[in-house]
Structures are given as structure tokens and as C-alpha cells.
Amino acid sequence: MPVKIPRHIEYKPKPVKDILLSMKNISSLMLDLAYYSIIYNDVRLAFEVLRLEDYIDELWVLLAMQASLAVRDAEDAESMLSILKLASSTNKLSDAAADIAILPIIGIKPHTAIRAAILYSDEVVSKIEVRNELKDTGKSIEGLFNELKIALDIIALRRHNKWYINPNPKFKIKKGDILIVRGSRESVKVLKDYVKDKTPLEEYIKPEPVDTRFARELANLKNLSELMIDLAYISVLTNDKDIAMEVLELEEHMDNKHLEVAENIIKAFRNASTSEIIGLLRVIEGFEVISDAAAEIAGIVVSDIPPHPILKEIESEAEERVLKVPLPKSSIGKTIEELSINRIGANILAIKRRGKWIVDPEPECRLEENDILIIKCYRESLKQLSRILKLDLEI
Incomplete structure (x- = not known):
């Protein structure tokens, strides 16, 4: 691989909100493309991830320039700090995606545990032929x-x-x-x-029995890192210190779990090839970087940095929305599975119940009166979600 040499970025006038929204959407897209590239060992798509990383780097520089021009006094500087910290964290997400996508490019084929882990995840990345x-x-x-x-x-x-x-x-x-x-x-x-594609999701994923436990551990790390990002964004949107603190506590758990899983992999895969072990450890490190980025975003709220009004606009215009909603009376007593919101691409990330958080609840979890739900959904699904929950959600 050629050395990546920083290049001069010429200033272009562009609204800070537009730059930050693009960075947020593209970094999320990059993670999905990176996961796909290692599932199917797709080198061409992996290069697309690296191309997008370059674009994110360019956007980050443009944002820093634009933010510098917008600052007029100390109050402006303090307000702009939240934007710069969010942009920096988003840039870190793109770096994590590139670090994962580099594996097929340098010829490291993923261990089946990695590929299975992505399919064990709450959300799957799949190839479909029309x-x-x-x-x-x-x-x-x-x-x-x-x-x-x-x-x-x-x-x-x-x-x-x-x-x-x-x-x-x-x-x-x-x-x-x-x-x-x-x-x-x-x-x-x-x-x-x-579309008549009869290929099962697991066609290429046939892990050995010894790998299954590690595949699920890797899936848990992936799910947790992505959950932390979503919770971090909602903490900034709602300026909720309670949620932000939960992210920081999860980050500490992630640090410990990351080291534990890495150590177990080195012990258990003694007969695996060096490249397979490198691939496993590289992906685990990627999950850790994602969780660190989430903690940095949550830190905006915990450290009392005043969130810039633009941040709320960015979340409301993002392709994916994270919502904090009270449980409607019509849903009391139902299980998450019985709500049937998965079909419209919505997912309950966490529940606040009697002052405590239930993170990544099981489908069998029964909802109770006064529960507060943290729900992730696509912007296009908001109307359907409103009908299911019988709530007037902000669209």
C-alpha cells in the first residue's frame, strides 16, 4: 500500500451544518461497507471505503476552517467546541471503518468467526441479487x-x-x-x-464449533459499540447527562471486554494462521475505536460544553433517527417482539425503568408503565412508527 500523504485542502465556503451532516452519514455508511467487504472479501468495495475516508478527512479540514471563520468571541468559541468535538469523533469512526476495510486489500482473509459475528449482529449486512x-x-x-x-x-x-x-x-x-x-x-x-433471491444469509458462513462462542463474543462487541454511538448521539440531541453517563460506563466495560476477548482469541486460536489472528485482533480494535468515539461524543454533554443549536438540526435531518419516547399506554404489558417494529427497521436500543437503564433489551422483555424507550429508526419509518406506537413523533 502506498504511503498516505496529507494534501493541501483549499477552502470552499460551505455551511457547517451541511459538512457535519455529511460526515455523520458517510461515516455510518463506511462502517457498513467495511463490514460487507470483509464478509465477502470484496477488495473493490474496500477501496471505496478508503476513498470515502479521504473525503471525510477533507470535510474535517473544511469544517475546521469554516468554524474558525465563524468564531467572533469567547462565547462563540465555547459554543463551536461541541461541533468540533463531534466532528473529531465522527472522523474517528471513519478511521475505524478504514482500518477494518484494509484487511481484504492487504490479502488478509477474515476468520469465519468474524464473518459469522456480523451475521449474528442485531442488524445484518447482506448481499441481495435482483x-x-x-x-x-x-x-x-x-x-x-x-x-x-x-x-x-x-x-x-x-x-x-x-x-x-x-x-x-x-x-x-x-x-x-x-x-x-x-x-x-x-x-x-x-x-x-x-426479488427471488433464494441464497440464505449464512451461505458463506460455516464456522467450526470452536469458533461459535467467539463469533457471538465478537457480535456482542460490535453491537455494543454501535449501541454506544446511538446513545451518544441521543444524549447530545436531548442534552441528557443520564444517557451520556451510561455511555461512559459502557465504554469502561468495553475497554475491559476488548482486552479479555483479545486474550482469549490468542489462547484459543493457536493453530490458526498468523494472518487470521491479525484479522481478528484488527476488527476487535476497530470496535474499541468506535466505542472511544462514542465516549468522546457523550463527553460533550458530561463536561457541560453547551451544545450548539446546529447539533439538534443535524440529528433531525440524519438518515437514521434516535428517539427518546415515553411508552404509550397501548403498549404497556407487551413484549418488544410483540410491538413488531423490526419490520419497519426500528429497534429499541435501551429502556429507562425506575431510574435504571436496560441496555440492548431482549425481544422477550415485557414493557412496563412509565418506561422511557430509546428507539433507532430510519427517517422514512417515522410515520409508520408513529402509527404503531400511537404517538405523535416529530417528523
């Missing part, structure tokens, strides 16, 4: 999802030899297209059935 005709002119992504009443994130689409990264909802899907999607296992299955 094998049926969707009318002569094709169907838009938005129209197809509305028809199937599902919500997924198409993070990339390949048509012939060309990749379309994060295609527009109006983009027409046609027979022969390869979709890289992220979402609940249920929604992925609905789409696969509709």
Missing part, C-alpha cells in the same frame, strides 16, 4: 419499500461493473442489480423473497 423483473422501467427503492412495508438501508448497489454508493430513494432497481443492504433479518428476508 433475479426477477420489476416492470420494464424498474422500481424505485422508495416505492419498493413502501409496497413491501419494510425499511432497509441500501448502502451500495452494483449494476454491471459500476458501484452506486448510498443510492437515492428515487433510484430505479432493475433485474441483475446487486444490492448491499443493512437492516433487520426479517426485513432482509422479505426483500430477498420478493
Whole structure:
């Protein structure tokens, strides 16, 4: 790999909000692309991740320039600090994605435990081939999802030899297209059935029995790191110190768990190749970097740095939303599974009950009166979520 040499970035006038929103959306997209690239050992898509990392670096420099020009006094400087810290953390997420995506590029094939871990995750990243005709002119992504009443994130689409990264909802899907999607296992299955792709999610994932435990441990680390990012964003959006402190406590747990899993892997995989062990440790380190970025975001709230008004606008315009909502009376006594919000791409990240947090609750968890829910969903799913919960959510 050639040495990455920093290049001069010429100043371009662009609103801080637009820059930060792009950084947030692209860094999330990069993680999904990185996970996919190591599942299927896709070198071309891995290079796309590195290209996006360069773009994030450019955006970070532009944001720093724009923020510097906007500061007029000490009060402005203090207010701008929250934006700079969020941008720095977002840049760290993109670095973690690039560190994972580099594996297939340098010829390190992932151990089956890594690939299985990604499929064991709460949200799966899957390849879907469109094998049926969707009318002569094709169907838009938005129209197809509305028809199937599902919500997924198409993070990339390949048509012939060309990749379309994060295609527009109006983009027409046609027979022969390869979709890289992220979402609940249920929604992925609905789409696969509709487009006549009978390939099971686990086609390439056949871990040995000894690997299964580590695959689940890796999946837990991945889920926890992503959960921390979501909780960190909602803590900034709502200026909620309680949630921010939960993120910092999870980060301490993540530090200890990261070292424990790394040590166990070195002991258990003595007969594995050196490259496989390097791959395992590199991915675990990536999860740790993600959790560190989450802690930095939460630190904005805990350290009493006044959140800039732009931050709330960014969260409200992001492609994915994290909401803090009271449990409606109609849902009291139901289990999370019975709410059936997974189908629309929504997920309950945490529940606050009687002053304590239940993080990453099980589907069998029964909801109680006065519960506060932290829910993650796609922006397009807000209307459906409002109908299910019978709440007037801000759209």
C-alpha cells in the first residue's frame, strides 16, 4: 500500500451544518461497507471505503476552517467546541471503518468467526441479487419499500461493473442489480423473497464449533459499540447527562471486554494462521475505536460544553433517527417482539425503568408503565412508527 500523504485542502465556503451532516452519514455508511467487504472479501468495495475516508478527512479540514471563520468571541468559541468535538469523533469512526476495510486489500482473509459475528449482529449486512423483473422501467427503492412495508438501508448497489454508493430513494432497481443492504433479518428476508433471491444469509458462513462462542463474543462487541454511538448521539440531541453517563460506563466495560476477548482469541486460536489472528485482533480494535468515539461524543454533554443549536438540526435531518419516547399506554404489558417494529427497521436500543437503564433489551422483555424507550429508526419509518406506537413523533 502506498504511503498516505496529507494534501493541501483549499477552502470552499460551505455551511457547517451541511459538512457535519455529511460526515455523520458517510461515516455510518463506511462502517457498513467495511463490514460487507470483509464478509465477502470484496477488495473493490474496500477501496471505496478508503476513498470515502479521504473525503471525510477533507470535510474535517473544511469544517475546521469554516468554524474558525465563524468564531467572533469567547462565547462563540465555547459554543463551536461541541461541533468540533463531534466532528473529531465522527472522523474517528471513519478511521475505524478504514482500518477494518484494509484487511481484504492487504490479502488478509477474515476468520469465519468474524464473518459469522456480523451475521449474528442485531442488524445484518447482506448481499441481495435482483433475479426477477420489476416492470420494464424498474422500481424505485422508495416505492419498493413502501409496497413491501419494510425499511432497509441500501448502502451500495452494483449494476454491471459500476458501484452506486448510498443510492437515492428515487433510484430505479432493475433485474441483475446487486444490492448491499443493512437492516433487520426479517426485513432482509422479505426483500430477498420478493426479488427471488433464494441464497440464505449464512451461505458463506460455516464456522467450526470452536469458533461459535467467539463469533457471538465478537457480535456482542460490535453491537455494543454501535449501541454506544446511538446513545451518544441521543444524549447530545436531548442534552441528557443520564444517557451520556451510561455511555461512559459502557465504554469502561468495553475497554475491559476488548482486552479479555483479545486474550482469549490468542489462547484459543493457536493453530490458526498468523494472518487470521491479525484479522481478528484488527476488527476487535476497530470496535474499541468506535466505542472511544462514542465516549468522546457523550463527553460533550458530561463536561457541560453547551451544545450548539446546529447539533439538534443535524440529528433531525440524519438518515437514521434516535428517539427518546415515553411508552404509550397501548403498549404497556407487551413484549418488544410483540410491538413488531423490526419490520419497519426500528429497534429499541435501551429502556429507562425506575431510574435504571436496560441496555440492548431482549425481544422477550415485557414493557412496563412509565418506561422511557430509546428507539433507532430510519427517517422514512417515522410515520409508520408513529402509527404503531400511537404517538405523535416529530417528523
